[in-house]
Amino acid sequence: ETGVTQSPTHLIKTRGQQVTLRCSSQSGHNTVSWYQQALGQGPQFIFQYYREEENGRGNFPPRFSGLQFPNYSSELNVNALELDDSALYLCASSGPGQGYYGYTFGSGTRLTVV
């Protein structure tokens, strides 16, 4: 148990569908980042949210979008799913002033697109 909870743990979707992945951070963790980890690869940065505003984005198309809520939870939405979106999706959060020393990763959501 890392203190950062992601749901669901596994998900199977069909190409073209939409999916919402959820992350629940520890109280006070006002920064959350999302990463995509394809099989056999390192995680790739999707975007970061700070105090409910997007605070940086990686090389992902606009069909990847996110939200952060005042209750320290966040969502990753992916529209028009493609087969290559199959991956482990990780969220990581930290509190004020903790920086990356304090980043805690969740256990991830394994998304399979068929």
Added chain:
Amino acid sequence: EDKVVQSPLSLVVHEGDTVTLNCSYEVTNFRSLLWYKQEKKAPTFLFMLTSSGIEKKSGRLSSILDKKELFSILNITATQTGDSAVYLCADLINTDKLIFGTGTRLQVFP
């Protein structure tokens, strides 16, 4: 393009062996280098290195950064089966994102 390269990709050793994992990088706006251990899903933090030449230790694990040659190593002495995992190296850059390498898969057999 920012990149982080880890080697070897895979390593198989016996308990008690010492291993050295390598991480080289080419990134703009480098701030720090981090090492993570990933056993099943959630990467767990090991070290954060910001200054060259200062070794960080935690039990049997140690790591050092060379900012001139743009690389870092992670050493694990007296390996145990519980050390079996994927070890990820990542650079923290100014935009507050981590750029990860592909990882080194370490398997320790009894």
